[in-house]
Amino acid sequence: MxxxxxxxxxxxxxxxxxxxxxxxxxxxxxxxxxxxxxxxxxxxxxxxxxxxxxxxxxxxxxxxxxxxxxxxxxxxxxxxxxxxxxxxxxxxxxxxxxxxxxxxxxxxxxxxxxxxxxxxxxxWNGAIYGIASHGRLQGGFKPANHEPKLKGFYLAGGAAHPGPGMPMVLMSGWIAADRLDRDQIVPKTQGAVG
Ligand SMILES: Cc1cc2nc3c(=O)[nH]c(=O)nc-3n(C[C@H](O)[C@H](O)[C@H](O)COP(=O)(O)OP(=O)(O)OC[C@H]3O[C@@H](n4cnc5c(N)ncnc54)[C@H](O)[C@@H]3O)c2cc1C
Structure with missing residues (x-):
């Protein structure tokens, strides 16, 4: 730049x-x-x-x-x-x-x-968009926002699903938070909606 x-x-x-x-x-x-x-x-x-x-x-x-x-x-x-x-x-x-x-x-x-x-x-390595999401193995996808084998492990940001750029990063945080909420491993704070 x-x-x-x-x-x-x-x-x-x-x-x-x-x-x-x-x-x-x-x-x-x-x-x-x-x-x-x-x-x-x-x-x-x-x-x-x-x-x-x-x-x-x-x-x-x-x-x-x-x-x-x-x-x-x-x-x-x-x-x-x-x-x-x-x-x-x-x-x-x-x-x-x-x-x-x-x-x-x-x-x-x-x-x-x-x-x-x-x-x-x-x-990591100055790669602003994280690991490549093209090619045969990735099929266009970034790492998921949640790995079920690791309890309490959630990913959000440009290097995770759905990808980089401000709108996507906001969606990533939303999806990760939603998943965390559904997993019910953190008690709801008082006054929380939904
Ligand atoms: C030059 C450039 C231009 C871009 N232009 C656009 C654009 O026009 N439109 C668009 O939508 N997107 C654009 N992007 C992409 C967008 O900025 C990124 O996709 C987005 O900022 C990623 O958000 P994030 O929360 O994953 O990471 P970041 O925004 O990088 O935030 C991560 C934060 O965590 C901090 N951090 C890292 N490690 C630690 C640690 N161990 N402890 C504490 N803090 C830590 C970092 O300092 C940083 O503040 C651009 C990116 C760059 C670099």
């Missing part, structure tokens, strides 16, 4: 913007199979001031730029990888999104790599 505060507007941007890789199978082969950064990344660029002007000072822009990366592997050193990949991303945006003048316009800059995400949120 790159978070950029820039000193001008880029009128060609909408609130949500994507620039895609030329060859998405190649991009995903690099990320998922080779565990390396794709040389030609798909980039999501969010320019929220387009919808809500107050998120940036007048005439300026607060940009959020997201690319796919592999989760942390032992051979990854983001201290070295980040500056190189930042350059790849800025060049891609200059080439494909008409953002040639982006870099000189940057006034404030923050970033978040898988290493940062792992360290800051204690997320």
């Amino acid at each position: 790159l978070y950029l505060g820039v000193n001008r507007r880029f009128p060609q941007l909408s609130h949500h913007n994507f620039v895609f890789s030329e060859n998405s199978p190649e991009e995903f082969h690099a990320v998922y199979d080779q565990h390396r950064l794709a040389p030609d990344p798909t980039c999501y660029v969010c320019a929220p001031a387009r919808t809500e002007a107050a998120v940036a000072p007048p005439g300026r822009e607060a940009l959020y730029i997201l690319v796919h990366t592999p989760y942390l592997r032992p051979e990854h050193d983001w201290k070295k990888m980040f500056p190189e990949y930042r350059r790849v991303i800025l060049e891609k945006l200059a080439r494909t999104a008409g953002l040639e003048d982006l870099e000189p316009a940057i006034e404030v800059e923050r970033h978040l790599t898988p290493e940062d995400i792992g360290a800051r949120y204690a997320v």
